[in-house]
Amino acid sequence: MAKSMILGADGQPIDLASVNTPQTSQLGHLQRELQSHPTRGLTPSKLAAILDAAEQGDLTAQFDLFEDMEEKDGHIASEMGKRRRALILDWEITAPDNASTLEKRNTEQLGELVQSIPDFEDVIFDATDAIGKGFACLETEWHRVEGFWLPKTLTHRPQSWFQLHRGYRQELRLRSNTADADGIQGEALRPFGWVTHIHKAKSGYLERTALFRQLVWTYLFKNYSVGDLAEFLEIYGIPVRLGKYPPNASEREKATLLRALVGIGHNAAGIIPEGMLIDFKDAATGDPKAFELMISWCERNQSKVILGGTLTSGADGAASTNALGNVHNEVRKDLRDGDIRQLNATITRDLVYAIAAMNGLAPDGIKRCPRFGLITGETEDIQVLSEALPKLVGIGVQVPQDWANQKLGIPMPQPGQVVLGVTPVVQTAPTGTAALTAVMPAPPAQPLTVSQTMQPQLANNVQQATSPWFAQIRKLVESATSLEQIRDGLEQLIPNMTLDQFALAMGEAMAAARLAGRYEVLQEAGAL
Incomplete structure (x- = not known):
């Protein structure tokens, strides 16, 4: 395919020469940068200044802060790990709707190419870094x-390497001291050179949509509470030690006594000169529950922000029930499904389409490009669906077999593959007298009437006349190709019954009817 015919996701031509070298290889100043640690000595005023700077376009300190938060706060790291790893699933490449034979063949080949990408699960995990930080850029x-x-x-490239340009639309650019022909600071990201996943935790400008911006204040409050709790334990957890020395003690002896006091506090052992005393006072009373309450509140708030609930993270023993836990887990599934939809669109646009376009597997552009999709693997309840499907099919609902297999999690069998099944029981159709008795209803609980009692005798008497008739009807139905042909054939078969045979059958039937009538009259007379 000619170079000029390769189009990006935006419809603009792509020059293959621009994809041979990674873009950041020419920006050495980014690779030499060392990340700062804004959480050291973090105060409310310093935190507010970092957030304000991000809104003015300087994102570096904000994303360094996010890195520190995820590294230093175990609860945030744990909850973010749950949400991100929930997306490490099996995946598939699907053809567009009403795909042609060529599109199906291209889809199959494209799936093999994506499968050959090394450590593809790591690619998905790195892209999910956008969930907390607003965006994630992977250089290709x-x-x-x-x-x-x-x-x-x-x-994966650090978010601090990028800057935002606000124009007709927001644009992520690599930080640089140069400007382009339009006077815009930074370097535009090359097409097919990046997988840029933007995750919208909320609506608004990109620098304010990061999930971590909703966690920074609870992180700060929690840090204050943890520090206060540590100070409380240091002060009140160890009893006060008082050293007593005689009036004539020298400075050297006083220093020795002080070292002994400090050593006893940490080592529970020490020595002092004779004549000196160490007195242990009772620790002052204090209650650390206030600090623990604040820490617990901060962590519950963080769990709600990240996972949508608290009962999938920890149980308090009071309001933790199985029903509530299931509800909170359903909320987690809603968040996961939303994350999957956003990630599927990014991988399709920036990776799958890039591979397809560069290898001539998407001749009609991104609109007809095969789609990437993560598979949750969740199936319907087999017992419920097995009971519902026969009822739906019985009332005329047309259920595609591949849909039913997908809902049940059962793959469609391949040609020649051995499948489980029930051996059908073959029953031969009854003829003659058996045909007449086969249509009789099951014996009722009440006593049989005279006509019901005599029906088998009547069937036996007409068997000679009806047996050839049934054989001819069966032969007619088996050889007919339409209902009209069966109708015309029956009209020709009925006259074949001889007059004597017909008279005999009618005579038996009339005799049975007369006897039944007499029996019913006698029964009525007896009842009177």
């Missing part, structure tokens, strides 16, 4: 393998 380095263009590496 390309190479050719057996004639195909494939990503050699997909490397």
